Amino acid sequence: MHILKSRGKKRTLQQEKVGTKKSVQKIKKTGSNPRTRRGKWISAGYLFPSAAGVLLFFVLPFMIVIYYSVVDNPISHQFVFLDNFVMVFQNAAFQQAAKNTLTFSAAAVPLAVVLSLLLAMMLESKIPFKSQFRTFFLSPMMVPIASVVLIWQVLFHYNGMMNEILAFFHADKVDWLNSSYAQVVIIILFLWKNLGYNMILFMSALSSIPKDIIEVAVLESASSFQIFWRIKLRYMSSTILFVTIMSLINSFKVFREIYLLKGEYPYDTMYMLQHFMNNTFSRLDYQKMSAAAIMMAIVMVVIIGILFLTENHFGKDVEG
């Protein structure tokens, strides 16, 4: 770092000299004077450690995944091209897992975004104990996963709290974790864990919307719905994208909780793609795992791409 520092200084000095000698026109013409070019290299240097690490611990592994996806098994390494993809795609368990993951994310992520936005607006409406509420909503982040799972068991077990409450209203018992309700339970868990953080993100976005614009709108008698829809949402489009991405990441992490709740093979509505990958891994079916992972990655690229395009589309006019 020290060397880099002194070198940087020297260069700037040199550049200064060069800059004064040569005319300014050159900069205007090409837009890449030696100074910026050098700056580019230096900034790339800052990128280097991370890029090297990512290459080694994330890109390389992903390459290995790609490799495994086109060989028949991790021992004999026979090239089979797309056979694994076909096989996995036709696998009933994979289809189930993909469907579940998709429905879960499709339900949980928008819910997380909308609910946390509502919560944020609620807190932003100048209610008392705002900062206390904020802390309370963030508290689920601190609870160790194991305790979360423990408590969820107490609540949603066949003999758990929820069923006792139902029994109080003379309703039938529901086998929450072994029926189609299972996904609801998981969505609740997901929301409980993630609403707080999302809410914080929205709160800060809300508070940073220029006050004058809203005041003008109020004076112009715009309805609060209009204010929300036309102004606030637009200003928050990048935050919404950000929250969506964060929620998506966290929606994949919910596997850990499901796994601790019901093990490797839960009821089929809770069976996620991560189960499929995790289980195929422990059974040495790396090729299946890899093919599934790649298909997942492709879908993810598409989703993220769409999200970015939407954000660009909505965010543009606000930036002005």
Place this chain on the structure above:
Amino acid sequence: MKRNRKIILAAVLFGILLTALAGCKKSSGGNQEGEGGVKEGSVYVPEYAQLDLTCDYMDSSAVSGDTLYISASIWNEDTGNSSVVYRYDLIGNKAQKLYELGENENVYGMVTNEDGSLTMVCGSDDYVYDENWEVISGGFKMTVYKISSEDGTVIEEKEITELFPDSEYIYIQRVCGDAQGNLYLSDGNSTIYVLDKNNQLLCEINTGDQWINSMASSKEGDVYACVDGKLKKIDLAGKKIGEAAQNIEVGWGDTLYTGLNSSFFVNSNNQVYVLDLAAGTKETLFNWLDVDVNADDVQYVGELSDGRIWAITRAYKEEGGADYELIYLTKKDRSEVTVKDEIIFGTMWMDSDIRKRIIDFNKSNDQYRIVVREYGADDYETGLIQFGADLTTANCPDVINLSQVDFAQYASKGVLEDLYPYMEKSGIKKEEYLENILKAYEVDGSLYGIMPVFYINSIAAKTSLVGEDNGWTLTEMLDLVDEVDPPYVMMYDSRNTMLWYCVYQDIDEFIDWESGECFFNGEEFARALEFAARFPDDEDVDYSERESVETLLHENKVLLMQTTLSSVQEYQMMKGMFGEEITYVGFPNKEEKGNLIVPASGSFGISSKSQYKDGAWEFMKTLIEEEYQDSLVQQHGSWGFPIRIESLEKQFEQDMTPEYDEDEEGNQIERPKTTWGYNDFTIEIMAATQEEVDAVKALIASADKISGNTDQQIINIITEETEPFFKGQKSAADVANIIQNRVQIYVNENR
């Protein structure tokens, strides 16, 4: 406020940095250790020496410097047992007779004193017994001798029998002394007697119901005992056992010796370590397996002043008595030792029989050396994941013990090498081996594993009830139970065991792997569930209340016996217990093939990624060759049946050969070969008849599946989901549907 925060932040960051550094240091150290296999570090190299004395049995010992005092006994038909105390020069390997004990006298223990004398605690008795081992006459005597360690002359002799007035017989297991010259006698159960210099009883220390595993004085002169798996100091002033030594953990079977350079020198189950009490450290010196010594054989071990370690091992001889060997272990730099190619033997846990084979192989083979990697030692689940992960990397074991892992899974992934070509190359004909047993590890004509020894897991019942077929279906079994309606279906019949027998022993009953269909929501499974529900929960059964097996069987109060069959003699015993002809009908199974094969000491395959396939095979070969297979015959087949047909025939032949005694008139009278027992039932085994051998042969021939082929995952699902049904909270149909749902995913995933 702001400033305060900064300070806290700085402190936190500093802390993190420190931990990071500490962590780095620690891990880089660990890293080197991990790579230690290359050329660094030191190893202990064994040297073997003939012991300079002959005896049948050695018992007590004491060590002073490089001198070992030991009492050794020789059994003589005419004169009985005669014991001699030797002074043994460990460096010179020279024994010197010191003291001869009287008839029927035993040395319980001895202690060397600072003045160079040797204190021995001896016991003797002249009890005369009748045929029921009831004492007719005689008495018991305990004496403390103090003898010169130079020539064995008795300096002092004192009888201490009267110190234990209440006891008719006291057996002292261990003796040691402290710095004050007090003598500690442990009876091996829970009492320690302390005698002072004048052999007066100082106090009696009781540990309550805690077992004293080992007792020794530390280098510092304090006496410690291994009680209840913990190291505890004996508190003489308080006349009690002190608190467990903090931050030092000892194993249950650890034997303590006074250390030379540290507090204690400890022989643990499979390793030797030294303890430093002051520093609270524990340092492992070596693993017995790494120095080619069978830990089970080690009798005495200690340090020499020149830094070497000595050990005396005992190996039982087949004709009785034992062979003793003296081993010196010298610490050498790894670079000085000739390196052999290392074959990694991967297993979930170690079988003692295989350990013996590995040590023999390592001792005799110049080119290869087998190193054991035990995956399941700490945590089974994690070990299994690790095992699986290793199989795909360069880190893969060469020889794999398949008996604890899912063999079919590994075979289908190509992890395993086909063994038939190797057999051919070595001139071993597969016709010489039991076909159905070999076939159990065969997939599409390739042999992926071999089990050198096996036994059969089955259910036995009276032939009069079940007929002569070695197999039945679940329906047949349930019908019989309903028909006879005995008080107990089996001797040990909790809910889980019944579920195990009816469902888990052969899960293929409920899963069609070809089509991926599951049948847990069918009638058969529901019936099995209802059936299992009749039995009590594991925790609620008290088997001890039941009458003896024999009576129950005779009166048809117990219908079936789950049992293993590892020899003809076991069959004879079972038959004797039932009191009439029996059939091994097996576990209920759709194809009526419920007699299952179990590998007795493991089954082994070679990794297809191995670098040393030939070396791995060389070891595997020793397991199926005549020598080892024949040695199994000698063990009366108590471990299992050899897989080699000729050896198995030899075993049968031996079982059929009567043994005779000669009575006074010179007549040959057949004497029982051995005695077998099951709980209270005992039976003398005579030579087997041809029919009995044939029945066993037929049984072996009928078995073609390996026991417990059910994946743990499925078992987990079923045990988890059946629980509410057994507790009466859910109906069998509900439970079956959930099981169907969850197992279906498992099945789908594996297609």
Place this chain on the structure above:
Amino acid sequence: MSRRKGKKYSAEELSLQRWDKEVKRKKKLRDTRHMVRILIATMIAGCFAVLFLMPIVLTITNSFMSASEISANYGQVFATTDTGGKVYISDKVNLKFIPDMVSFSQYGTVLFKSPEYLLKFWNSVILVGPIVAFQLLVASGASYGFTRYRGRIKEIIFFLYIILMLMPYQVTLVPNYLVSDWLNVLDTNWAIWLPGIFSPFSVYLLTKYMRRIPTSVMEAAQIDGAGEWQIFRRICMPLCKGAMCSIAILIFIDYWNMVEQPLILLADQEKHPLSVFLSKINSGEIGLAFAVATIYMVPPILVFLYGEDYLVEGITYQGGIKG
């Protein structure tokens, strides 16, 4: 718009004073409506807060229950099968917030009787500390690289980072194992540290944030003769302090709860963090589970209480300026 038009009709006759009055009346109406709305909002927030707080409170209070009280409350609730998935089964569950008698026996066991818990706790610290510190270090450099002189290639790399960040851990689990094996760090802490330190997650967050610093600020500095290092050190870093703290909290909490990585990459159980152990805690130790969990919660809570303002502040900038 229409309402305004209506006002305009009468406006011709209204004096400026009346117009002012009208506005005030409206404002008052608004205020009372506002009050009601706030009341409702507070109530809803209160309900949510109770729901959100319940598990954490439950964990803490139950940790003060004696083993017998726990087993009485949850019956044979937490009976497990021998291996694999957890099963907790009971006849009746009784959620209880206040212990009958405050007992420290669980803590006694955890803290004094069995040192393994503290050892595992220390393992957690050793594993997580360096990851947080060095991931931030690496990420701050990388973010700076991504922020300065944005170009096509960098954008593509950045997108790649996002995709990698989104991959569930299960995808890279096996390859990570292979890479660790190849680097000879398997079964050492490095196997956890290295992938953790280079995780793209914080790079993404920090870059998002740093890009919101107006380029003009940096350019101005550059014109003043500051080199890249100075811009990074004197301009970017101070501006990103809040963001760094908030990211540190996120990373910390994420890794503090890791389960899969140590299970696969560290065969030696002695090195496992407490989180792994907690996730495997079985029926017999269910009373302990709460005490261990409470102890395990202490660092996150401290980090949180200390850094919550940063967490908010750090993100505030995000919505604020668009780069």
